[in-house]
Structure formats: structure tokens, C-alpha cells
Amino acid sequence: MAELYVLDPDGDLIVIHRAFRGPFAPWYHDEGPSDIRDGEPLPPPELRFKASAKHLAMAFPRFKKILEGPYKETNLPRPEVTIEGFDSEALEILLNIIHGKNSKVPRYLTLDMLAKVSELVDDLDCYEQAEVFGDIWIRQLERSFPQKYDRDLILWILISFVFRQSSLFKSATRIAILHSPDPFMTLELPIRPTIAERINRQRLELLERLVTKIHEVVNGLCEGDRCSFQCDSMTLGALVKQIQPLRLWPRPSEPYTELSFHRIAGTIRSLRSPHFETHLHLAEAEEYSPARGTSSYSKKMSKKGGKAMPSISWNTEIEAEKEAVANWEHECSLNNLKHLLVPDIDCLEHSVNVSTTVAISSVVDPGTNTTDSTTTNSSLAANTPLDIKIWTDPNCTEDTFLVEDISNPYGNQISQAKLRTAYGGAR
Structure with a gap:
């Protein structure tokens, strides 16, 4: 016989709970405790609660329907209802709240336990009864709100949805859209299918726009004549070299597995641009001094730009007879890769x-x-x-x-x- 927990000494209802044995919200290939002994699955642990039918009927619409109808047809000496699945500790917390046993309700829950309570609140439709304690639990945990896509973030999506925390819910779904490298996973949690579908759809739309913009720049450098051949070639090579490790070259396609907007945007914002020099020709030498063995080019105006050039000296007469050449750093609109892509990246990110x-x-x-x-x-x-x-x-x-x-x-x-x-x- 399962142990009996007394919630109400005068209770007229027995709640039987058969707990869920599998791992809770498994992340990728996490393995939970084994439920098999000698080749046979273990029976789920069973708990029994002596409760008030009136309290439960007021708190849980589902219980009200059960207590008003089908149970009357049973021959049990005392009405019983069964709840299967979920976590036993989470159910005990919720039943203590329903019965006004506030001293037995913990003021702090771990993130996992809060998610387990959220499952029950959502399934039994009793947000109003758990709202006050939900606010207390969430306030203590939100300081460690995740800033990346991981298991904790998915738990927060469930928690913030069930307890109607609008700001946290928006933040969590935004991070999921921007940071998820793969299609969104619900981890077997009761997250609405429409929420998962929208997160996935918007992630794909965002990545499609981002990849399209990057390859517009690549194609423009390949096919166009935006500057000189040398400039276009160096810029194209530098861009392809830096996006290839992200698997953006050649162009990827949906579902964009192992690609996240956040990671790509971070790489784009830190792109390195090639730097090279352009040759500018100066005027011929004014004088050659055999005694010094040097030829001096005074500050003349460049033939290509009318800019004063510094004095340059050569050590042989042969060099002196040659036209002087000065190297100036090349500058054009392609010289900074960030300027080609970052404004669009910022606009896409803000649109989320x-x-x-x-x-x-x-x-x-x-x-x-x-x-x-x-x-x-x-x-x-x-x-x-x-x-x-x-x-x-x-x-x-x-x-x-x-x-x-x-x-x-x-x-x-x-x-x-x-x-x-x-x-x-x-x-």
C-alpha cells in the first residue's frame, strides 16, 4: 500500500499519483535513470493524498467534472481520482497551495522543479491559485536568466508562458530565434506547437535573409567591376576565407542546421579587411650627387593626385635615373568589409x-x-x-x-x- 499524505484530515477524496519515471526534459542525448530491472520495466511509483474534494473542484476544472459524474458509478468505498505522469514533489507542492498549507510550500525552487510545477499548472489549468508563489519563485531565478540557446532557455519559455511573464517570454523566444543552431526543440515539454512552429519559421526567415545578403556581396564581387581587379579579388578572397569556416560557402540551404544568426552576425561584425598599397609615380630626380652617391627627390606633386610627397634618396646612379615610386594605402568603398554587411545585420537583428x-x-x-x-x-x-x-x-x-x-x-x-x-x- 502506498504511503498516504494527509492534506486535509477531514478530506473526502483520495488522489492517487503515479509518477513519471523517464528523464525530465532530456537535452539532446541525455540519459535519465534506468526504468528497467531484469528486462522488465519498473512500475511507476505511487503516492496517495487525502484531500478535500471541494478544494480540488474549485481549483481544477477537470476535477470538478470528474467529481460531478463518472466517479459515482464506481463501487469504491471512497472517491478516488488518479493523476498519471508529472513529478511527485511538484504535485505535492501544488496540492499544499490548493489546501492553504502555505507553511509547507517552499519559497525557493530550482529551475527544473519550477518547470515541473509549471507543467502541472498548465495541465490542471490552475494559474490563479499558483500565481503568487510563481512570482516569488521566478523573481529568485531570473537573475540567472540564460543568454544563449540551451536547455535552461527552453525551460524558461515554458515557465514564463504558464505564469504569464510577458517580458521574460519575449526575451526567451527572441534568444531562441537568434541563437538556436538547429530547429527549436520542445524537450517533450507542453510548449504550444504554434510557439515552436513560429520560432522555427522566424529563425529560417532570418537566416535566409542573412545568407542572401552575404551572397549578394559575394556575387557582386565575382561578377561586377566595383573597383580594380586587384581590389575586387582581394576583398572577395578575404570574405570567402572568413565565411567558409561557418559553412556559409558554398551557399547553405534550409533547414540551416548548425547555423545560428548570432554566431554568423558576430563573425560579420569582426570581419578583417585586406590592406594593400597602390603605386603612385613621382617626378624625376632633380639632382644626382656623385660625391654622396645619392639622388634626391624633393617634395614634388604626385602625377596622380597632386599630393606633396616626402623626399626619397637612392644609393646608385641607376636608381636615380629611374622614376620614383611611392606606395600609398589603397582606399575605396570595398576596403572595409564590415561596412558592406554590418548595417544590414543590425537591421535584421532589430527586426526581431x-x-x-x-x-x-x-x-x-x-x-x-x-x-x-x-x-x-x-x-x-x-x-x-x-x-x-x-x-x-x-x-x-x-x-x-x-x-x-x-x-x-x-x-x-x-x-x-x-x-x-x-x-x-x-x-
């Missing part, structure tokens, strides 16, 4: 602030929330107001394009919104 981050714009007022758990698992109604802002930059050109509205990840119907996104810049 507008059209690509999933946003929680507002929450349904508790008094008017009519969400039915039988039609949707979301704690927000499908008609949540939208929050779309237009971002512009006078230094960038603006292209208008049609995208799915990404600021409302809750509804089944995705409205279309015409947004202006900064794209273009210096060309």
Missing part, C-alpha cells in the same frame, strides 16, 4: 524585436475568464488582445511583408498582420 518574438500581450481578467478546459489546455482565452508595435530606423530601408501574427500564441486561428520590418540598410 517587432515581428519575430512571441509576445504575451495581456491576460484575461479572472472575473471574465471563460476558458473551458475541454476545448483548450491554455489558461488564456483564444481572443487575447494583440500587441503589435512598428519599429523603424531611419538608417534602414523598409520592406513590407505579410507574416502570421505571432503576438498571440494561444488561439487556434492565426490572424494575418502586415508589419513593416527593418531590412536593407547600406547597399
Whole structure:
């Protein structure tokens, strides 16, 4: 017989929990503890809670339906409901909150445990009951909010969505779009499919624009005559040499595996440009001094630019008879690779602030929330107001394009919104 946890001494309901044994949110090929003994899978551990049916019916819409109907047909001496999966400790925390046992509710949770509680809150649709403690837990953990795409970031996407932390949710989805080197993974967490789809779609669109811009510059240097042959060739070689380690040469295609916007943008912002010298011819020697064995070229005006040149001396008469040559550093619009690409990179990155981050714009007022758990698992109604802002930059050109509205990840119907996104810049 499983151990009985008493939440309410006068409780009239037994909650049976069969815990999930597999690894929680496995990252890539992480392996959790083995669930097999002697070739047979181990039975899930079982816990029993003595609870108040009234408290649970008020907190969990799903329990209310169960308690009002199907259980009455059973012959059990006491009503029982079963919850399968999830984490036992997370369920105990949530049931203590529901029964007002605040002294037994921890004020600090690890990120993993908070994600496990979030799973339950989302599944049982009890955000209002857990909201206060959720704010406490999140405040203590957000100081270590991840700034790269990793397992913790995906946990934060779930947590911030379930607990309606709009700012954290926007930040997390933005980082996922910019930093993910592969298609977005939900790690078997209850992250809405529409959220994952939008993150993946916007990542691909962003990388496609970035790769297109880089190869526009490459093709322009290959096919055009933007400066001299030497200048175009050196600039092309320097660019290809630096983008090849990123697998950008030859041109990659979708799904752009092992490519992230953040890494590519960082390389572009630190591109090294080739430096070479242009030969400028000076006037002939004014005098040759046999006694000194040198010929002096006084400060004359260059034949190519009318710029005063410094005095130069040669040690032999033969050299003195030659026309003097001075080397000047070549300068043109191609001489700085960063200037060819960085303005467009900046515009693309800023555009993520507008059209690509999933946003929680507002929450349904508790008094008017009519969400039915039988039609949707979301704690927000499908008609949540939208929050779309237009971002512009006078230094960038603006292209208008049609995208799915990404600021409302809750509804089944995705409205279309015409947004202006900064794209273009210096060309």
C-alpha cells in the first residue's frame, strides 16, 4: 500500500499519483535513470493524498467534472481520482497551495522543479491559485536568466508562458530565434506547437535573409567591376576565407542546421579587411650627387593626385635615373568589409524585436475568464488582445511583408498582420 499524505484530515477524496519515471526534459542525448530491472520495466511509483474534494473542484476544472459524474458509478468505498505522469514533489507542492498549507510550500525552487510545477499548472489549468508563489519563485531565478540557446532557455519559455511573464517570454523566444543552431526543440515539454512552429519559421526567415545578403556581396564581387581587379579579388578572397569556416560557402540551404544568426552576425561584425598599397609615380630626380652617391627627390606633386610627397634618396646612379615610386594605402568603398554587411545585420537583428518574438500581450481578467478546459489546455482565452508595435530606423530601408501574427500564441486561428520590418540598410 502506498504511503498516504494527509492534506486535509477531514478530506473526502483520495488522489492517487503515479509518477513519471523517464528523464525530465532530456537535452539532446541525455540519459535519465534506468526504468528497467531484469528486462522488465519498473512500475511507476505511487503516492496517495487525502484531500478535500471541494478544494480540488474549485481549483481544477477537470476535477470538478470528474467529481460531478463518472466517479459515482464506481463501487469504491471512497472517491478516488488518479493523476498519471508529472513529478511527485511538484504535485505535492501544488496540492499544499490548493489546501492553504502555505507553511509547507517552499519559497525557493530550482529551475527544473519550477518547470515541473509549471507543467502541472498548465495541465490542471490552475494559474490563479499558483500565481503568487510563481512570482516569488521566478523573481529568485531570473537573475540567472540564460543568454544563449540551451536547455535552461527552453525551460524558461515554458515557465514564463504558464505564469504569464510577458517580458521574460519575449526575451526567451527572441534568444531562441537568434541563437538556436538547429530547429527549436520542445524537450517533450507542453510548449504550444504554434510557439515552436513560429520560432522555427522566424529563425529560417532570418537566416535566409542573412545568407542572401552575404551572397549578394559575394556575387557582386565575382561578377561586377566595383573597383580594380586587384581590389575586387582581394576583398572577395578575404570574405570567402572568413565565411567558409561557418559553412556559409558554398551557399547553405534550409533547414540551416548548425547555423545560428548570432554566431554568423558576430563573425560579420569582426570581419578583417585586406590592406594593400597602390603605386603612385613621382617626378624625376632633380639632382644626382656623385660625391654622396645619392639622388634626391624633393617634395614634388604626385602625377596622380597632386599630393606633396616626402623626399626619397637612392644609393646608385641607376636608381636615380629611374622614376620614383611611392606606395600609398589603397582606399575605396570595398576596403572595409564590415561596412558592406554590418548595417544590414543590425537591421535584421532589430527586426526581431517587432515581428519575430512571441509576445504575451495581456491576460484575461479572472472575473471574465471563460476558458473551458475541454476545448483548450491554455489558461488564456483564444481572443487575447494583440500587441503589435512598428519599429523603424531611419538608417534602414523598409520592406513590407505579410507574416502570421505571432503576438498571440494561444488561439487556434492565426490572424494575418502586415508589419513593416527593418531590412536593407547600406547597399
